[in-house]
Amino acid sequence: MGSTIAIASGKGGVGKTTVAVNLALQWAKQGLKVSIIDVDPLSDVASALDIAPEKLKAIPETIDSRLPLSDYVLDIFPRVKLLFPIAASQKGRNRDLKRYMDNGGAKEAEQGCDILILDLPAGTDEEENLAFLAFSQALLLVTNPDPLSHTAAGAYLRKAAALERRVPVLLWHNKYRGRESLNFDPRDLVGNYNHNVPEEERLDPSSFSLIHVAYLPPDPALDLLSGESAIEPLLLRSMESSCGLLLDAFIDEKVGHISSGARTTSVLKGFVYSLDIDTATDSTMVAKELFAYLAAYSGSKMDTPLVPEGTEIDLLAHFFHALFSDPFFLQIKKVLSLIRDASEAASERTAPFLRNRDERKRLVFEKEVTALLMRADLAAETISELGNPAGLLLFQFALFKLLASSSVRNLIESSVPKREEDNGQKERDRRRQISLLIEKSDHYHEKHVELVKQLLPVVSRQVKTMAKTFELEHLIFRSKTGSVHVQAYTQLTASFLHEAVNSGLGVIIGFRHRPAAEAFREGAERLLAFLSEI
Numbered sequence: 001m002g003s004t005i006a007i008a009s010g011k012g013g014v015g016k017t018t019v020a021v022n023l024a025l026q027w028a029k030q031g032l033k034v035s036i037i038d039v040d041p042l043s044d045v046a047s048a049l050d051i052a053p054e055k056l057k058a059i060p061e062t063i064d065s066r067l068p069l070s071d072y073v074l075d076i077f078p079r080v081k082l083l084f085p086i087a088a089s090q091k092g093r094n095r096d097l098k099r100y101m102d103n104g105g106a107k108e109a110e111q112g113c114d115i116l117i118l119d120l121p122a123g124t125d126e127e128e129n130l131a132f133l134a135f136s137q138a139l140l141l142v143t144n145p146d147p148l149s150h151t152a153a154g155a156y157l158r159k160a161a162a163l164e165r166r167v168p169v170l171l172w173h174n175k176y177r178g179r180e181s182l183n184f185d186p187r188d189l190v191g192n193y194n195h196n197v198p199e200e201e202r203l204d205p206s207s208f209s210l211i212h213v214a215y216l217p218p219d220p221a222l223d224l225l226s227g228e229s230a231i232e233p234l235l236l237r238s239m240e241s242s243c244g245l246l247l248d249a250f251i252d253e254k255v256g257h258i259s260s261g262a263r264t265t266s267v268l269k270g271f272v273y274s275l276d277i278d279t280a281t282d283s284t285m286v287a288k289e290l291f292a293y294l295a296a297y298s299g300s301k302m303d304t305p306l307v308p309e310g311t312e313i314d315l316l317a318h319f320f321h322a323l324f325s326d327p328f329f330l331q332i333k334k335v336l337s338l339i340r341d342a343s344e345a346a347s348e349r350t351a352p353f354l355r356n357r358d359e360r361k362r363l364v365f366e367k368e369v370t371a372l373l374m375r376a377d378l379a380a381e382t383i384s385e386l387g388n389p390a391g392l393l394l395f396q397f398a399l400f401k402l403l404a405s406s407s408v409r410n411l412i413e414s415s416v417p418k419r420e421e422d423n424g425q426k427e428r429d430r431r432r433q434i435s436l437l438i439e440k441s442d443h444y445h446e447k448h449v450e451l452v453k454q455l456l457p458v459v460s461r462q463v464k465t466m467a468k469t470f471e472l473e474h475l476i477f478r479s480k481t482g483s484v485h486v487q488a489y490t491q492l493t494a495s496f497l498h499e500a501v502n503s504g505l506g507v508i509i510g511f512r513h514r515p516a517a518e519a520f521r522e523g524a525e526r527l528l529a530f531l532s533e534i
Contacts, residue, residue, distance in 0.1 A: 002033075003531040004106070004116040006136035006167075008129065009143065010152025012122040015174040016040075016142040020119040021048055022508045026524045028079040029438045029509055032114040035073075035081040039094060039132055040121040046085045048506060049076055050430035059085055063096035065103045069112075076431070078439045083109055094128050106135040115531065124159045134165055137534045140213070140527065142172045145186035147196060154193020157210075158203055170211045170530065172523060175218040187212070211530065214523025219516035230504040231412055235403065236343040238496075239369075239396045243336045245389035246376060250329060253383050254319070272323070283324060287316035328375045335372045338365050362404075369397050370470055377474045391475045395492050398462040408458070415451050415501045430505060437502065437509050448501070452494045459493050460484075 007023075009016040017040060024034040038045040046056060051074065060071055063084060074082045084097055101109070110116050118136060120129050133139060139160060143153040157169065176186060184192055189210065194202040219241060255268050271290055291313060323329055342365060376390035402408050417436070419429040436444045464484075467476050477485040495513050502510030511517040 002110045002112075002114045002116055003138070003534060004110055004118065004136045005138045005140055005527070005531060006118040006120055006133055007140045007142065008120040008156060009122050009141065009149075010124070010154070010156040011149060014142050014144045014149055016122065017045065017048070017119055018506060018508075019140075019142050019172055019174070020117050021045060021506070022520065023524055023527070024080055024115075024117055025077070025434065025438060025507060025509050026521065027115055027528065028077060031079070032528075033079045033081075033112075034115050034117065035083050035109060035113040036117045036119060037083045037097075037109070038085065038119050039097065039129075040119050041094075041128070045082060045119060046074075049082070049434065051076055051082070051085065052431075056085055061086065063093065063100050065096075065100045065105070069105055069108050073112075077435050080438070081113065098127070098131055101132075101135055115528075124156050126159075130159055130163060133160060133163060133167055136167055138168045138170060138531060140170050140172055142174060143189060144175050145173065145177060145184075147184055147192060150184075150189045150192040151196045153189055154197070154203060157190070157193070157208075158201065161203070161208055166208070168211065168530075168534070169208065170213045170527065172213060173215045176215040177218065213526040213530070214519060216516045216519045216523070219514055231409065231500045232346040232403065233343055234500055234503040235396060235399055235496075236339055236346055239393060239400065240336065240339045240343060242389050242393040242396060243332055243339065243372075246372075246386060246393070247329075247332050247336070249383060249385040249389060250332065250379075252385065254323060283320035284313070284317040286320045287313050290316055290320075328379050331368070331372045331375050335368050338368055366397075366401070369393075369400075373397065373472055373475065374470055377472045380474045387474065391477050392492075394466065394472060394475045395459070395463060395477075395489070396496075398459055398466055399496060401466075402458060402462055408455070411451070411454060412497065412500050415447055415497075433502065434505060434507055437507060448494070448498065451497055451501075452490070455497065456490055456493045460486075460489055463489070 007016055007020045017038075020036065024036050027034050036045055055074055059074065060067060063072070063086065069083070072084045072086075074085055076082050084100075086093060118132055120132055123129060141153055141156060143149045160166070160169070171189060173186070190203050190205045219237075251269055251272055255272065268290070342361075373390065373394055376386055376393070380386040380390055417429040417433045418426040419432070421427050463476070467473055477488040479485045479487075491513075499511050499514075508517050508520045
């Protein structure tokens with residue numbers, strides 16, 4: 001008999017169903033048999049996994065306890081089954097589902113797999129949500145690092161803790177940055193909840209334990225759930241991530257000059273990131289605001305003083321004046337703004353200027369990114385931590401320029417599996433593509449290797465040409481002998497192509513080396529280890 005885990009959230013929009021589906025795919029890829037029951041009326045696991053309508057029509061329209069479980073089971077991928085794929089919005093559906101599971105359906109469903117996943121609705125409704133915790137051995141609570149998500153998750157914990165049968169609670173943090181602010185510690189869900197509710201509604205942290213199993217950093221590329229391959233948005237969002245790493249390294253170095261304590265530095269970095277650079281022009285006023293902010297945060301939470309007493313305001317004002325007037329800092333902010341605008345336009349397919357439909361915007365974009373790379377090349381001589389993210393941005397910018405060519409785009413898109421629809425049109429075969437990610441295919445792998453071989457020389461030439469033209473030699477990845485690091489560029493090209501071909505699936509196993517994807521795999525392993533010990 002397998003284990004059952006309920007996946008819940010206090011509010012919608014935190015990535016709960018994405019976590020549920022991807023845990024199933026990750027565990028199936030590892031050889032486990034996984035079943036999913038979609039209890040959430042606002043999610044649609046069947047559509048997310050590209051299940052053909054004719055398969056869904058074979059399932060009875062209502063849940064009848066007299067029918068065998070096999071009538072409500074769809075085999076959708078190797079070792080992945082979807083149970084009761086009936087419209088969750090159907091009146092009384094969850095009530096009928098609960099009755100079916102009470103009458104032996106839950107036990108039978110567990111016996112047919114290693115892990116049974118219940119994707120619960122957002123909120124704290126007793127009949128639609130909390131009642132299903134009776135069938136689970138553990139609760140995975142998914143949240144985002146913001147006060148509203150933590151308050152909603154805390155309210156869910158409070159309701160779950162009042163149930164007669166309590167289950168272990170594990171926390172899954174999506175879009176986690178780890179930046180503290182005065183009234184919000186992203187690691188302290190209970191504390192944040194208690195801060196925002198009346199005393200009589202507060203949780204007693206000593207009455208239960210929370211197990212933190214995953215901290216996924218934000219990754220714009222993983223937000224692409226369009227269903228279609230999204231090569232342009234993927235590349236732009238990858239560039240956004242690289243610029244974010246540049247900003248991280250730059251602020252780390254600057255903050256390090258005035259603070260050596262880890263906790264204090266974290267709070268200070270969070271404050272800097274929260275600033276609106278367009279309006280925060282008075283460095284003395286910003287310094288006073290920060291000083292008051294840190295003074296309120298003092299005591300046990302401050303591990304070291306920020307600056308020597310008596311010089312606080314002047315030193316902080318000098319710090320912010322230097323920050324706000326630093327050309328490199330301002331250029332990063334400018335390019336980030338341009339990338340976000342371009343990414344949004346490309347995602348909506350309203351202004352795909354990678355395809356030269358808006359030459360002026362594209363040229364301005366290229367000019368500003370080039371200026372940032374030139375500043376990064378100079379800054380990397382004194383801030384070594386800038387080298388890797390700047391080198392990565394150079395590689396991505398080279399791809400950006402290459403994707404203006406229809407032949408390059410068509411070459412990549414030709415690797416996406418297609419199927420012929422009834423109208424004769426060829427559409428992306430998402431279900432087959434996800435299946436190929438779970439179950440290795442030699443043919444699919446060979447096609448990928450051939451694609452890398454075709455594109456690598458073109459990308460390498462583009463990187464070298466740009467480095468020579470704009471004097472970006474410090475940003476070239478090199479081996480210990482000083483030669484161009486061919487293996488690094490091969491790996492970068494292979495990873496980009498793998499992600500480009502699999503973009504838009506909403507499937508994290510299609511992303512190999514991204515920090516968020518690696519954090520997801522680690523979280524899935526911790527969760528699996530916990531379930532095996534219950």
